[in-house]
Amino acid sequence: GEDVEQSLFLSVREGDSSVINCTYTDSSSTYLYWYKQEPGAGLQLLTYIFSNMDMKQDQRLTVLLNKKDKHLSLRIADTQTGDSAIYFCAEAPYGGATNKLIFGTGTLLAVQP
């Protein structure tokens, strides 16, 4: 099947904004998610957006959703070195009925001091 696609790598300077993009596949996904994985750790849920919204802001995080293009983005304002990690978007197919998540290919964010 199709992959949930993300760009592989993003490098930014500390204090700049980061924008991580995701193209998902299942238009029935009720919620779309962003997870963060630090080296040697499990995944941590950062935020999610309901599919009838086009934007959600949560402190330094802003999620934008374009349902027509099945495009999701995560903007991190004032990026810090502690934000260096792999970021995964995720969709919940079948409207989330099965509790199953399909993760994107992941974007490695490197923050330069």
Add this chain to the structure above:
Amino acid sequence: DTEVTQTPKHLVMGMTNKKSLKCEQHMGHRAMYWYKQKAKKPPELMFVYSYEKLSINESVPSRFSPECPNSSLLNLHLHALQPEDSALYLCASSQVGGGPIEQFFGPGTRLTVL
């Protein structure tokens, strides 16, 4: 307590060994998951338990055998594994039902099959 614990942290096993991975949560979650993650790849779902019953098996080979003895514990029994099964095995848990699925992940077990 919002923690999912996994043991062991690292495991090295031969292809003829039998071993088990363990996962525990005390958040009252009734859904538990096993994922496999290869290096530089996203987690791939293996199994989902809902109310202690297996609800999803993503066509995983029978050398992986999951078990959910109660609502807090999840095991993954390993037997006759192959070197390509070497990976990070992640356990997660969540509530069941409508609304957003917040899966809480453990730190994983790093498995090496020789």
